[in-house]
Structures are given as structure tokens and as C-alpha cells.
Amino acid sequence: MNGTITGGWGFVWSAYGLTAFFLTAYAVSLFVRLRNERSR
Amino acid sequence: MTPNHRFPRAPYALLALGVILLLLGSYLGLFVAPPEHFMGDVQRIMYVHVPTAWNALLAMTFALVCAIAFLFRGDFRWDARMEAAIEVGVLLAFLLCCQGAIWAKPTWGVWWDWDPRLTTTAVLLFAFIGILALRRFVDDPVRRATWSAVATIIAYADVPIVYYSVTWWNSLHQLQSSPATVSKSFHLPLRMNAFAILFLMTGFIMLRARLASLRLEHELAPPPHELDAVGELA
Amino acid sequence: MNRSRLFLIIAIAVAAIGFTIIAASGINKNLVYYWTPSDLHKAGDKAYGATIRLGGQVLPGSVHHQSGSALDFDVTDKHQTVHVKSTGIPPQMFREGIGVVVEGTMTREGFFQSERLMVSHNNEYRSPKDGQAVDAKKLIESTKGVDVK
Numbered sequence: 001m002n003g004t005i006t007g008g009w010g011f012v013w014s015a016y017g018l019t020a021f022f023l024t025a026y027a028v029s030l031f032v033r034l035r036n037e038r039s040r
Numbered sequence: 041m042t043p044n045h046r047f048p049r050a051p052y053a054l055l056a057l058g059v060i061l062l063l064l065g066s067y068l069g070l071f072v073a074p075p076e077h078f079m080g081d082v083q084r085i086m087y088v089h090v091p092t093a094w095n096a097l098l099a100m101t102f103a104l105v106c107a108i109a110f111l112f113r114g115d116f117r118w119d120a121r122m123e124a125a126i127e128v129g130v131l132l133a134f135l136l137c138c139q140g141a142i143w144a145k146p147t148w149g150v151w152w153d154w155d156p157r158l159t160t161t162a163v164l165l166f167a168f169i170g171i172l173a174l175r176r177f178v179d180d181p182v183r184r185a186t187w188s189a190v191a192t193i194i195a196y197a198d199v200p201i202v203y204y205s206v207t208w209w210n211s212l213h214q215l216q217s218s219p220a221t222v223s224k225s226f227h228l229p230l231r232m233n234a235f236a237i238l239f240l241m242t243g244f245i246m247l248r249a250r251l252a253s254l255r256l257e258h259e260l261a262p263p264p265h266e267l268d269a270v271g272e273l274a
Numbered sequence: 275m276n277r278s279r280l281f282l283i284i285a286i287a288v289a290a291i292g293f294t295i296i297a298a299s300g301i302n303k304n305l306v307y308y309w310t311p312s313d314l315h316k317a318g319d320k321a322y323g324a325t326i327r328l329g330g331q332v333l334p335g336s337v338h339h340q341s342g343s344a345l346d347f348d349v350t351d352k353h354q355t356v357h358v359k360s361t362g363i364p365p366q367m368f369r370e371g372i373g374v375v376v377e378g379t380m381t382r383e384g385f386f387q388s389e390r391l392m393v394s395h396n397n398e399y400r401s402p403k404d405g406q407a408v409d410a411k412k413l414i415e416s417t418k419g420v421d422v423k
Contacts, residue, residue: 005081015089015138031247033251156300205300209303209307
């Protein structure tokens with residue numbers, strides 16, 4: 001144990017993956033909701 | 041009636057710009073910037089976590105401006121913008137907590153702890169979720185807008201508390217960093233992603249405000265075929 | 275219209291009052307996340323038995339590894355020192371001189387028994403190149419993540 005973190009790419013990928021997923025999902029939901037409202 | 045109708049393509053351009061910048065900034069952060077001295081590669085989470093934090097607080101701040109403008113002017117375009125800013129702010133605050141937990145596990149050793157910074161951030165998230173819920177339960181547009189504007193102004197008091205939480209109380213979360221405490225080689229990806237998420241946030245808020253305005257229009261003057269449906273029911 | 279401006283004033287007043295109360299309690303340290311070794315010494319008998327968090331710096335030279343993940347070390351705030359026996363798995367960042375927050379209880383035997391060991395890093399992020407320029411002594415002094423006065 002020398003006080004430094006080795007590895008941990010799994011954490012990095014989860015953080016970026018989660019962010020990308022939710023931003024994309026929000027964009028999709030926004031487009032769908034807008035389209036539905038416009039076609040009313 | 042619809043906000044930003046003069047520039048119908050502006051939000052899409054902002055979203056496109058945001059995506060490109062986010063890909064570029066994240067590429068630099070993940071593959072070009074050096075690992076941190078002690079945290080190693082895990083520190084790369086900073087390039088998405090810190091921009092998310094800044095922009096979440098910015099979205100809440102814009103919601104506050106909209107709330108004040110609505111109560112002052114009574115213009116429903118401000119109500120639509122406020123609803124948009126709160127929803128996008130909630131999305132970012134939620135992502136912020138998730139990213140923070142993922143970063144905390146390898147560095148602090150725990151996913152979460154009720155330290156002042158984390159607690160006040162969770163309060164902020166749930167307060168604004170509460171305002172979105174409140175809007176769903178109030179049918180009268182004037183009351184809905186007024187009450188949620190009042191609630192937004194009150195909930196916003198938590199934003200400076202979140203910011204100062206690390207200096208007012210002892211906490212597990214470190215103090216605010218500044219350019220002086222962050223190596224120069226980390227600055228570029230951090231700034232690129234900050235602007236990337238700013239553009240995404242602005243694009244989202246503009247589109248979401250359009251949706252809110254359209255919904256209000258349809259609420260006040262339902263489209264003819266829906267009136268027919270109401271007539272058949274009656 | 276006038277009514278909504280009245281609402282505006284009331285809302286701002288409520289927000290300002292709430293903010294002031296919390297800010298004042300923060301400055302008075304009425305709300306406490308962790309106790310420092312000095313707080314623990316001052317508390318006397320009140321420190322025993324209750325589950326509390328203790329925060330401070332790992333005293334350089336005090337870390338002893340026991341069997342498994344168990345660890346012994348001293349937590350200091352430069353005025354007082356508390357001996358800690360920890361059974362929790364230490365995070366990789368754990369090292370001498372770093373800030374820690376431990377959760378557990380103070381025992382009558384005079385040591386702090388902890389089951390949860392958290393590392394509190396400071397607000398500095400350095401590339402390895404800068405890191406080599408910073409000597410270890412300076413790093414130990416700069417564990418601002420935990421208040422060391």
C-alpha cells in the first residue's frame with residue numbers, strides 16, 4: 001500500500017457511460033415528447 | 041407564444057456543438073491527459089463530474105431568474121423556461137450524485153456518506169424534484185406557475201449552501217479546487233467539457249421550454265379534435 | 275399582478291431567512307460531521323459508547339498493519355492525537371499523512387474502535403510530473419481535505 005490508486009478504469013467507464021446514457025435518453029425523451037405535442 | 045421561435049434551429053445547433061465538444065474533451069481527458077499523482081486514472085472522472093456540478097448549479101440559477109421574472113412580469117414564457125431549467129437541472133444533479141458516488145468508492149472508500157456537501161446536494165435534488173411533482177398536481181396554470189415560482193426561490197437558498205458547505209463545516213468532500221490547485225495539463229479537458237455540457241444544457245432547456253409552452257397552449261385552447269372527444273363523453 | 279409581486283417578496287424573504295439561519299449554524303459549527311481529536315478529548319465521558327465520526331490526519335510513522343485488513347494508527351489534529359484500531363478495509367489512497375474520517379466508538383481502554391475507514395483527499399490534483407517536484411513533507415502539510423489547524 002503506497003497511497004496511490006492503481007487501475008480503476010471500470011469506475012471511469014461507468015461514470016462516463018452512465019452520463020452518456022442519461023444524456024442520450026433525455027434527448028430522446030425530449031424529441032419524442034415534442035413530436036407528440038406538435039402532432040396533437 | 042413559443043419561446044425562442046425566432047431561432048428555431050438554435051437548440052439543435054447547440055446540442056450538436058455540445059456533443060462534438062463533449063466527445064473531444066472526454067477523449068483528451070480519458071486518453072491524453074496524464075493520470076493524477078495519487079488517484080491515478082480514477083481522477084479522469086473529474087472531467088465529467090466537475091462540469092456537471094457547475095452546470096447543474098447554473099441551471100438552478102437560471103430557474104431562479106425565471107421564477108423572479110415570472111412573479112414580476114406575469115409572462116408565461118418565464119414559467120415555461122423555469123419548468124425547463126428545473127427539469128434539466130434535476131437531470132444534471134442526479135448525474136452529479138451518481139458520478140460522485142462512482143468516484144467516491146475508489147478514493148474515499150465509500151459510495152456515499154452524509155457529509156455536508158453530499159447531504160445539501162441531495163436536498164437540492166429532492167427539493168427540485170418536489171417542485172416538478174408540485175406542478176403535476178396543480179391544474180390551474182396561474183396557481184401552478186405562481187406556487188412553483190415561490191417554491192423555486194425558496195429551494196434556491198440551498199444552492200449557496202451547497203457551494204459553501206465544504207468551508208462552513210468539516211466534511212469528507214474536499215474544498216473547492218481552483219486553477220492553482222489543479223495541474224495545467226488537466227485544465228483543457230475540464231474547460232472543454234464544461235462548455236460542452238453548458239451547450240447541451242442550453243439546448244435542452246430551449247427545447248424543453250418549447251414543449252412547456254406548447255403544452256400550455258393546448259391546455260388553454262385544446263385542439264378541435266380533442267374538444268370533440270370531450271363533447272362525446274359529455 | 276400585485277399579488278404575485280407580494281409572493282415574490284415573501285419567497286425571497288423566506289429564502290433569505292432560511293439561508294441566514296443555516297449559514298449562521300454553519301459558522302457556529304452547530305452542525306458537525308466529524309469530531310476532531312481535540313473535540314473528542316474535550317467531550318470526556320460523552321465520547322464513550324456513541325457511534326461517532328473522528329476526522330484528522332494519519333500521524334506519519336504510526337501505521338501498523340495487523341492480521342487481515344486490520345490496521346492501527348494515530349489520528350491527529352496537531353493538538354491532540356487519538357489511537358485508532360480499524361477493521362475496515364482501507365482505501366488504496368490510505369497513507370501516512372493523509373486525511374481520514376473513521377466511524378466507530380471511543381472505548382474505555384483509550385482507543386477508538388472503527389469499522390469504517392474513509393479517506394479524505396485534499397483539493398489538489400497534480401500530474402505525475404508536478405508531483406515529483408513536490409516533496410513528501412509539503413504534501414503531508416497540505417492535507418486540506420481535513421481541517422488541520
